[in-house]
Amino acid sequence: MKRGEKTFKTSLIIFFIIYITLYISQASGYYDYQLHRRTELTQEQIRKFEKDIKDGRPVDVEEYLKINLKDYNNKFSSYGNSFSNFTSKNVKIILEKTFGLLEQLLG
DSSP: OOHHHHHHHHHHHHHHHHHHHHHHHHHTTHHHHHHHHHHHHHHHHHHHHHHHHHHTOOOOHHHHHOOOOOOOOOHHHHHHHHHHHHHHHHHHHHHHHHHHHHHHHHO
């Protein structure tokens, strides 16, 4: 096997593993969970705000808008997610057309 072929196959395997990892994280609802968590934090801040008003404490709106979540999104994860969505969409289209063709041939 030539060096170029080996490099290509290794790259292909790495990209496939990255795709599968991103697909599984998306399918398992990881991103939905993160959005839900942010919503919960917002609800928590609303409850804290209402309690402070009820207790007669001085209220500063800026204090309740602070959410200390570290954002782990970066260009690589965004590109990976875009690639995953693009691939999923195209695989779906290809499978639908393939099965449609088979249905026409057999039906």
